[in-house]
């Protein structure tokens with residue numbers, strides 16, 4: 001009996017030993033796991049810190065480069081031309097895109113609400129799209145503020161649906177100095193645009209291709225090359241009727257290249273060439 005008891009006692013002791021052994025093993029492996037996790041977290045945190053430092057350094061350098069660039073622009077050492085084409089897309093868009101591609105230069109297309117399937121092609125070629133007007137119907141868009149913005153939003157949404165881009169660059173039909181809208185209406189539109197983050201761009205070089213159809217090429221070249229300012233926005237048109245603009249384009253590009261201009265698209269940070277000034281945007 002006594003022997004039987006001691007065997008049971010022995011077995012209980014063994015079981016206890018195995019149990020506590022397993023327990024110890026379990027907790028040490030947990031400790032080991034957690035310490036290796038802690039090590040990993042530390043390592044990751046360090047990597048994060050290093051990356052953040054590098055990012056800050058890059059941002060600082062970028063600021064310096066940007067500052068130098070702006071300074072050089074101010075001093076007239078960098079000259080920029082924005083070629084702009086209004087009222088497209090049209091049957092001439094492909095020809096214009098081909099000439100731009102051949103010259104490796106980029107332009108900005110202030111589109112209207114037709115031939116929408118061509119929007120994406122313009123962007124895919126590296127050019128910019130600006131919002132001109134959906135209807136381009138002066139009587140309608142300049143009847144009142146409501147009509148103007150209804151027309152603008154309609155075009156904004158059409159471009160977004162076709163390209164996925166939320167475009168904020170615009171150009172007034174007829175420019176911000178047009179004589180169709182009253183001064184009061186224009187001020188209302190300008191204020192609301194500023195509030196909603198739309199930036200409009202006019203031009204300081206008019207190729208004169210809007211003065212009629214088939215304006216002679218020499219005239220377009222004469223007026224389309226303006227080298228009197230370090231930042232030029234050239235007004236041209238992309239419509240079926242403006243064939244001579246296509247014919248003049250190569251010489252106009254050559255003129256700017258010869259004068260040392262670089263060709264850029266209009267972005268939200270481009271200098272604003274505006275006939276009627278827009279107040280700074282405050283959000």
Ligand SMILES: [Zn+2]
Nearest residue numbers: 086087173174
């Ligand atoms: Zn127009």
